[in-house]
Amino acid sequence: GHNLPFDPNLVTPPTSSWSYAEAVTSFCTYLDQRSLQPRFDFDAVAAVNDESAYAAITVLKSRGARVPDDIAVTGFDDLAMAGSVAPPLTTVRAPFHAMGRRAVEILLGRLHGEEYSEPFVLPAQLIVRHSCGCLLPTITEAAASVDEHIVSRGYERQGLAAALNEERSAIVMEMANAVGGSSLALQCAGQLLNGFIGEIEHGTGHAFLSALDAVLNQVATQRGRVKEWQRAISVMQRRIMPYLLHKKTQVQANNLWHQARVMVGEAAWRHQSWKRLRTEGHARDLRAIGTRLSTAQTLDDLLDILAIELPAFGVPCCYLSLYVDPLHPGESARLVFGYDEHGPLEIAPDQRVFPAKLLAPEKVWSRSERFSLLVEPLYHRMEQLGFVVFETGGIEGGRDGELWDALQMQISSALMAVQLHQEAVNARREAEAGWQLAEERQRAAEEANQLKSRFLSMVSHEMRTPLNVITGLSENLIQQRPADNNPALNSVYRDLERINISAQHLDNLIRDVLDLAVSHVGQLKLVLERLEILDVLCPVIEIGERMAAEKGLAWQLEIPDSLPRISYDRTRLRQVVLNLISNAVKFTDQGEVALCIQATTKVVTILVRDTGLGIPKEDQGLIFEEFRRTERASTRGYGGLGLGLAICRRLVELGGGRIGVESTGAEGGGSTFFFSLPALEESHEAAELAISKVYLLSNRESSQNLFNLLVQGGFEVKEIRIDTQADWLRPILDAPPGAVVLDIQDKNQQGWEVVNAFRSNPALQEVPILFCSLFDNRGAVIEMNYLDKPISANRLVRALEQQGLIPDHQARNILLVDDDQAILDLHTRLVEQRLPGCLTRRARNGREALDEMRRVKPDLVLLDLMMPEMNGFEVLEEMRKDEDLRSIPVIVMTSQKLSEHEMQQFNNGVAAVLEKGLFSAEETYAQLSTILGRSKHLGSEARRVARLAMAYIHEHYREPIARKD
Structure with a gap:
C-alpha cells in the first residue's frame, strides 16, 4: 500500500443502512x-458507498471545504x-455480476461434492472522476501529444496494417x-x-x-457504457499515432478520431x-400496475390483475407462492399463481404445496426450459409472506434490479393490503355478528328490564298495599287508645x-329489595336538603x-351539643x-347499644x-355485599336477607x-359500624324566605306569556x-316557594320527575304544583296536589289544611275514588x-266518580291516578270541561313506585289535558288565581290585592314605591 498510518479517531461509527440521510447525520455528529x-x-x-460519499461532499461544502x-472524496459501488x-x-x-456468477458456480460445485480451500479474488475497477482531484481519464488520454510520438522507424514505405502487425493484438x-x-x-x-x-x-x-x-449500437443493446468508448478512441490515438509519419495521414486520422468522439458523445446522449x-x-x-393492484380486495382479484399486467409488462x-406457515418460511410454500410460455399453470390443489427450497x-x-430466473422475497416489514419467481429475459434491460425490486414491493404491498382487507372484512363480520x-341481548335485557319493572310494580302494589293497610289500621287503632289504664286493653294494644x-319490618324488607333493584339500574337517587342531624334523627333515637329496652339492653347516646348541618336525604339518613341500630340490637343478647355522633368542620361521623356477636376479620369486607351474611350469624340462627x-x-x-x-x-367482642358524610360550611347570612314566591318551571322559550300573566296578577314570580x-x-330547596307552576312541553318524563322530586322531599311536600299551558290565547290548568298511597293520618291532615278543610264541625262532602277496596x-x-x-x-272507578260529582258536588276529591276503565287524568279532563266541576279541589293519589308505563301514562295524561286548551287566557288566569289563593302562603286576599295595587302603581307612576310605603 501507501504506508498510510491507521488512526481510529478518523473512522466514523456504522449506521443502520448507510443511506444519504443517515450518512449526513452521522458525519455531522462525528465531526x-x-x-x-x-x-x-x-x-x-x-x-x-456512493451515497455516503455524496453525503460527505454535502457536509464538507456546508462547512466551507471545497471538493476536491x-x-x-471517493465512494464505492459506482451507482448511476x-x-x-x-x-x-x-x-x-x-x-x-462476476461475483454472483462465481458464487453460483461454487454453490453448484459444493452440491456435487467439490471442495474449495483457496479464496477467490475478483479484481475491482477504479472509476476515476473529479472528486478525488483527478481529471476524467477520457480528458487526460485525449490530450496526448502527437509530435512527441512521431519517430522515423522505417515504416514510411510499409502499410499501416503491416506496421501494426506485431502490436495489433496488444492495441486491441x-x-x-479501457471499456471493461x-x-x-x-x-x-x-x-x-x-x-x-x-x-x-x-x-x-x-x-x-x-x-x-x-x-x-451493439453496446447500447447490451446495456454497456457507451461513453466509455471515448477512452478506447484515446487508446487507439495514442498507440497508432507514432506509426503515422505523413502529415496528410495524421490529419486524416485526427479527423476520424474527432468525428468518432462526436459520434460517441451523440450516441451516449441518445x-x-x-x-x-x-x-x-x-x-x-x-x-399503472400499482394502481390496479391497489383496487384488489381479495387474493383472487390480485391474481387476476397479475395475470393481465405481468405478460403485458x-x-x-x-410463479408466485405464499408460505404455508409464515413463522416457519423454510418448510413449505403453496403456489397460488403461475404462468409460462405455454399459458396459465394447471396444477391440482393437492399438488400446489411444495418444499420452499424448490421455488416451485x-x-x-x-414443462419449462427457462432458467434465467430471478427470485424476489415477498414481505411486509418483518412479516414473511412468500416469494415470486420471474423470468427476466423478456424485458429489455432485464438486469435492472431496481425494476424487479419495485415490482416485488408492489406485489408485497398488494398482498398485505388484501390480507388486511380480508382481516377487516372478517372483523367487520364478527363485529356485525357481535352487534347483532x-x-x-339488549332486546332480551330490555324485555327482562320491562318484566322486572312490572314485577317491581306488582311487588310495590300487590304486596305493600295490604301491608300498608295493616300498618294504617293498626296505627289508627293505637292512636285511639283510651287514657284509662285497662289491663285487658293494654294487652290488646301491645x-x-x-x-x-x-x-313495618316486612315493609322495610320489601323496600330494601326494591332499593337494591333500583340501585342496579342506576336509578337510586337522593333528595338533598340542608339537614339538622339531631332533628332528623329524633324519631330514630x-x-x-x-x-x-324491649330486648333488655342498655341504650347509650353520645351526641355533642353542637353539630354542623349536612346536605343529604332526610328519609335515607x-x-x-x-338499619345499623336494628342490626346492633338483633345481634346483641346482653350489654348495650350506643349511638354516637362525632363531628369536625368537614366531616360528620x-x-x-x-x-x-362480633364480626370475624375475614368477613368484615364481605358483609356490605348483597345477600352476604357471616357464617357466625347463620349458624346461630339469626335471620335476614343480607x-x-x-x-x-x-x-x-x-x-x-x-x-x-x-x-x-x-366472638362476643362486639362491633362498631360507622359512616361519615361531608359537613356543610356554616354561613352567617340567613337564607331569604321565599314562601310568598311562585316558581315558574319550564322547558321551553314560550313561557313568557304565562310569566307576564302571573306578574300582572300580583304574584312574585x-x-x-x-x-x-x-x-x-x-x-327551590334553599328557598321553598308558596307554589310551583309547571309549563312543560311535549310528553316527556320531566313532568313526573318534578312531581316526584317534590313528593320525595319533606321540605317541599306541602308546596302546591300546578301544570299549566297558555298559547294562542288558550290555556288549561291541572292542580297537582298529591299524596302517596296509602295516606298516613298526619299527611292527610296537612293536605286537608292546604285545601282549607279543618275539623270545624262544618258539614263537608268529600269524594274518595280508588279501585282498591281495602285502600x-x-x-x-x-x-x-x-x-x-x-x-x-266512594267511587270504584272514574266513571262512577263523575256520576257522583254530577249528582252531588263535593267539596274535595281524593282521586287515584292509575285506575282501569277511566284513569285519573281522564277524570280531570272531564272535570275541566264541565263548568260546574272545574273548580272542585282535587288531591291525586299515586303509588310510591311508578312503573315506566305508569310514568308514561302520567306524562301523557298531563299533556292530553293541557294540549286541549280548554279555556281562554282570562279563564286560565282565573283558575290559577283561585288555586293559588287556597295556598296558606299565597291565599290572603288582602295580600293579593296589595300585590295588584303595587303592580298598578309601578306601572303608572315614575317614582318607585316599596311595601313599607
Whole structure:
C-alpha cells in the first residue's frame, strides 16, 4: 500500500443502512463530537458507498471545504448517480455480476461434492472522476501529444496494417480493457481497429465510422457504457499515432478520431435519452400496475390483475407462492399463481404445496426450459409472506434490479393490503355478528328490564298495599287508645303495636329489595336538603331506645351539643341509621347499644356500637355485599336477607361518604359500624324566605306569556329552565316557594320527575304544583296536589289544611275514588276520623266518580291516578270541561313506585289535558288565581290585592314605591 498510518479517531461509527440521510447525520455528529476540522485534521474521505460519499461532499461544502480542492472524496459501488453529481464521484466498480456468477458456480460445485480451500479474488475497477482531484481519464488520454510520438522507424514505405502487425493484438486488448475488458469489448475493439486501418490505407468510405456506429449500437443493446468508448478512441490515438509519419495521414486520422468522439458523445446522449424514456415508461407501467393492484380486495382479484399486467409488462414467466406457515418460511410454500410460455399453470390443489427450497412444484420445472430466473422475497416489514419467481429475459434491460425490486414491493404491498382487507372484512363480520348478538341481548335485557319493572310494580302494589293497610289500621287503632289504664286493653294494644312493628319490618324488607333493584339500574337517587342531624334523627333515637329496652339492653347516646348541618336525604339518613341500630340490637343478647355522633368542620361521623356477636376479620369486607351474611350469624340462627348493609353502603356512597366496621373478630367482642358524610360550611347570612314566591318551571322559550300573566296578577314570580339548568332543584330547596307552576312541553318524563322530586322531599311536600299551558290565547290548568298511597293520618291532615278543610264541625262532602277496596276503606276511616261530621262518598272507578260529582258536588276529591276503565287524568279532563266541576279541589293519589308505563301514562295524561286548551287566557288566569289563593302562603286576599295595587302603581307612576310605603 501507501504506508498510510491507521488512526481510529478518523473512522466514523456504522449506521443502520448507510443511506444519504443517515450518512449526513452521522458525519455531522462525528465531526462535532471529535471537533475535526476539514483541511486541518484530514485531507480525504473514503466512503463505504456512493451515497455516503455524496453525503460527505454535502457536509464538507456546508462547512466551507471545497471538493476536491481542499478534500478528496471517493465512494464505492459506482451507482448511476456517481457520474451525475458535482463534482463527479470517483468510485470503485465491483464485479457484482462476476461475483454472483462465481458464487453460483461454487454453490453448484459444493452440491456435487467439490471442495474449495483457496479464496477467490475478483479484481475491482477504479472509476476515476473529479472528486478525488483527478481529471476524467477520457480528458487526460485525449490530450496526448502527437509530435512527441512521431519517430522515423522505417515504416514510411510499409502499410499501416503491416506496421501494426506485431502490436495489433496488444492495441486491441488495451482498447478493450479501457471499456471493461469483456469479450464483447474485445470483439468490438477489433472491429474498430480493422475499420480504421482499412479507411487509412485504402480510403474505404466511412469504414471506421460505420464500424463505430455498429459497435455503439451493439453496446447500447447490451446495456454497456457507451461513453466509455471515448477512452478506447484515446487508446487507439495514442498507440497508432507514432506509426503515422505523413502529415496528410495524421490529419486524416485526427479527423476520424474527432468525428468518432462526436459520434460517441451523440450516441451516449441518445442512449441516455433512451434509458430515461425507458425508465419513464417502466415507471408509468409500474404505476399503472400499482394502481390496479391497489383496487384488489381479495387474493383472487390480485391474481387476476397479475395475470393481465405481468405478460403485458414483458414478463414471460412468473410463479408466485405464499408460505404455508409464515413463522416457519423454510418448510413449505403453496403456489397460488403461475404462468409460462405455454399459458396459465394447471396444477391440482393437492399438488400446489411444495418444499420452499424448490421455488416451485416439480411439475413447473418439467414443462419449462427457462432458467434465467430471478427470485424476489415477498414481505411486509418483518412479516414473511412468500416469494415470486420471474423470468427476466423478456424485458429489455432485464438486469435492472431496481425494476424487479419495485415490482416485488408492489406485489408485497398488494398482498398485505388484501390480507388486511380480508382481516377487516372478517372483523367487520364478527363485529356485525357481535352487534347483532348485542342487539339481541339488549332486546332480551330490555324485555327482562320491562318484566322486572312490572314485577317491581306488582311487588310495590300487590304486596305493600295490604301491608300498608295493616300498618294504617293498626296505627289508627293505637292512636285511639283510651287514657284509662285497662289491663285487658293494654294487652290488646301491645299486640297491635307488635303487629304494627312487624308490618313495618316486612315493609322495610320489601323496600330494601326494591332499593337494591333500583340501585342496579342506576336509578337510586337522593333528595338533598340542608339537614339538622339531631332533628332528623329524633324519631330514630326513640325507636332505637324502645327496641333496646324491649330486648333488655342498655341504650347509650353520645351526641355533642353542637353539630354542623349536612346536605343529604332526610328519609335515607333515617333509613341508614335505623338499619345499623336494628342490626346492633338483633345481634346483641346482653350489654348495650350506643349511638354516637362525632363531628369536625368537614366531616360528620355517625357510629353504632354494640357488645354483641362480633364480626370475624375475614368477613368484615364481605358483609356490605348483597345477600352476604357471616357464617357466625347463620349458624346461630339469626335471620335476614343480607340486603340492609348493601343498601346502606350504596346510599352513603351516593352522598359522597364512606361506611365501614370495626371489630376485634373475637366472638362476643362486639362491633362498631360507622359512616361519615361531608359537613356543610356554616354561613352567617340567613337564607331569604321565599314562601310568598311562585316558581315558574319550564322547558321551553314560550313561557313568557304565562310569566307576564302571573306578574300582572300580583304574584312574585321566578322562572327556572329545568331543561338547561341541571341543578334546578337547589334554589327551590334553599328557598321553598308558596307554589310551583309547571309549563312543560311535549310528553316527556320531566313532568313526573318534578312531581316526584317534590313528593320525595319533606321540605317541599306541602308546596302546591300546578301544570299549566297558555298559547294562542288558550290555556288549561291541572292542580297537582298529591299524596302517596296509602295516606298516613298526619299527611292527610296537612293536605286537608292546604285545601282549607279543618275539623270545624262544618258539614263537608268529600269524594274518595280508588279501585282498591281495602285502600278505599282505610282512607274513608282516616277522613272520617280527622274530619268528624263530614260526609264521605266512594267511587270504584272514574266513571262512577263523575256520576257522583254530577249528582252531588263535593267539596274535595281524593282521586287515584292509575285506575282501569277511566284513569285519573281522564277524570280531570272531564272535570275541566264541565263548568260546574272545574273548580272542585282535587288531591291525586299515586303509588310510591311508578312503573315506566305508569310514568308514561302520567306524562301523557298531563299533556292530553293541557294540549286541549280548554279555556281562554282570562279563564286560565282565573283558575290559577283561585288555586293559588287556597295556598296558606299565597291565599290572603288582602295580600293579593296589595300585590295588584303595587303592580298598578309601578306601572303608572315614575317614582318607585316599596311595601313599607
